[in-house]
Amino acid sequence: MDQILPPNLNDLEFEALRQIAAHPATCHIPSTIQSRLKDIGYAKEVLGRLVLTDDGLQRIAMGRLISTPSALGTLTGSLD
Numbered sequence: 001m002d003q004i005l006p007p008n009l010n011d012l013e014f015e016a017l018r019q020i021a022a023h024p025a026t027c028h029i030p031s032t033i034q035s036r037l038k039d040i041g042y043a044k045e046v047l048g049r050l051v052l053t054d055d056g057l058q059r060i061a062m063g064r065l066i067s068t069p070s071a072l073g074t075l076t077g078s079l080d
Helices: 011-022 031-039 054-062
Strands: 043-046 049-052
Touching: 011 031, 011 049, 011 054, 031 043, 031 049, 049 054
Parallel strands: none
Antiparallel strands: 043 049
16 A cells, blocks of 8 residues: 655744744745745745645644655564
């Protein structure tokens, strides 16, 4: 079964998400990070300011690291 995982974020992008959530009116995010967050649907501009979308808020709630089946390893052994 194929699973669609959220895009990977580097530390700066994830911290930018947190800053936008905490202080949307006063945060200063580099334009390259703003563009990336908008492109992946985590942020949008409203009245000239960058705000988080529902997906962006969910990503913060999930945390920086996302567990994937490959990261968790596989269960090996037999059931006798």
